[in-house]
Amino acid sequence: MSEVREKATLAGQATTQLGKLRTAQKNEALLLMADALVKESEAIIAANAEDLARGRDNGTSESLLDRIALNPDRIAGIAEGLRQIVELPDPVGHVLESIDRPNGLHIEKISVPLGVIGIIYEARPNVTVDAAGLCLKTGNAVVLRGGSAALASNSKIVEVLREALSRSALPVEALQLVEDPSRASVDEMLKLNGLLDVVIPRGGASLIRNVVENATVPVIETGAGIxxxxxxxxxxxxxxxxxxxxxxxxxxxxxxxxxxxxxxxxxxxxxxxxxxxxxxxxxxxxxxxxxxxxxxxxxxxxxxxxxxxxxxxxxxxxxxxxxxxxxxxxxxxxxxxxxxxxxxxxxxxxxxxxxxxxxxxxxxxxxxxxTDGFEFGFGAEIGISTQKLHARGPMGLPALTSTKYRIVGSGQIRG
Missing domain, CATH: 3.40.309.10 (Aldehyde Dehydrogenase; Chain A, domain 2)
Structure with missing residues (x-):
């Protein structure tokens, strides 16, 4: 079994346990994650230095290096984003609509997690933390596939976050990072129907276009910013x-x-x-x-x-x-x-x-x-959607939920 399929399978298995957790348990996990990031800042910055050195050797532009770069202040800001997510209302399990039918059926429309979310992104290590926090708060498992330019940084960050999760009620396997930097790992994620419920690309125009044009898994499109x-x-x-x-x-x-x-x-x-x-x-x-x-x-x-x-x-x-x-x-x-x-x-x-x-x-x-989830008061964001279906603009917690109907009857049958 490939790395991508194995990690998506493990993430899917974790959704059952995720769905049983109370808001307080999810919040406790996010606080542990935030504290761990700050505590392990030195190790994260050391891993980040590897990415920056490799980027300079490869002729990476200073603009892109800035997107990769981490320092104590940036890590503290990323951790604060997790703490802000804790303070936000949990959108899962809300009764969005209630209907009483003439035949006695009581129908409720409730918010539920999307399931397993795949995030494909490029050079910003903060996306690793933002995506993990938003997905876990909403009861979703997440499979992350970051760009090779920040692989060392992302690997260390996910290691730190998973260690924090091991001390919480949340299943560690709900957070996965695909470490295969090849194009093949992206191509495989795009076809994982039945394992991934949705894919969200974050990056430049070419990455987003590739995902939108080739995915068979549903996509929430985050567009380029001209x-x-x-x-x-x-x-x-x-x-x-x-x-x-x-x-x-x-x-x-x-x-x-x-x-x-x-x-x-x-x-x-x-x-x-x-x-x-x-x-x-x-x-x-x-x-x-x-x-x-x-x-x-x-x-x-x-x-x-x-x-x-x-x-x-x-x-x-x-x-x-x-x-x-x-x-x-x-x-x-x-x-x-x-x-x-x-x-x-x-x-x-x-x-x-x-x-x-x-x-x-x-x-x-x-x-x-x-135009930013943090600035809009969402704590962090999973991306900025430029499409019109499901979500648009900075996507905070509510954008990572779907709905289902609960119908309670007393023996009604349809004639």
Missing amino acids: CHTFIDESAQETMAAAIAFNAKVQRPSVCNSMETLLVHERFAASHLADLAAKFQEANVELRGCERTLELIPTATAATNEDYATEYNDYILNVRIVRNIEEALQHIHTYGTKHSECIVTENAEHASQFLQEVDAAAVYHNASTRF
Whole structure:
């Protein structure tokens, strides 16, 4: 039996015990996991150093290395995410709807775990902990398959978490990590119907496309983040600059960072040069339309391919537009339905933007960097869904449940 099939089978066997646990028992396990991460920070950072050294030897970009990197503060933050999950309501077992039929049948719709969840992701070790915490809190077993770039980090983290689980009521086998770094292990996970109930991909466009196109197991699609900020004519200069700069520079390697800045022509005439200088001081490479190049001679020409690229790096497209309609059309053409922002003091334009932009998160006068389960108060997130069925946006605990109906009768039969 392959590693993938064996670990998925063990995870499935653990769901029976998981389904019997009380919320307090699940919370106790999460607290043990959080404490263990902090206690074992030194060992985790040592394993992480192996991944970083190997990445540098292989020419991995600094942006990707930042996504892999762990330090005491980041580990403490990841552990705090688990503690926040503890404080959140358990969505399992809630009566969502109650129906009394004329024939005497009493019907209840209740929330239940999805079952065994497969998570396929790339370079961020924090996903390992977030996924484990969210899945276990909702009574789901989880099979993790992280990228080879963070294999040592993920292996040590799962070792630490499983040791903590061994001191709790939760079955250790409910948390599995596939350590086979080959493409074959991903391909096998995508076909594990009957063992995996759902697969959730987290990563770049190519990974997500591969999962969506080739999986026979149901998929919750987390999309690529080609996010835009539109600075309207009436935007306050200081606010607009702060929001745009934060959206690109605060952490460019993540999916909710801005890839294209759209600027109203009148705002651009007065303020774009100063804003561009601020970006260039932060080592952001600017690529722009013809009108942008007239105002920023140091920028290079942007192509349609650039507008359709999720850089996750210190690269930014800049396009000057005549009005909000042109901005909306650009977002409609190139957006990935993730996160979009308008900076404006025009209430009518703000309302139009919030209404017409088709995305999981739409902002007025705030950075797209807030599209995050932690920032939304979910504790952590399993991913940011850009699809429209089952879940959309940052997926917290309720997104990891399904429903079933309980029907109580007194001998009714259907005529």
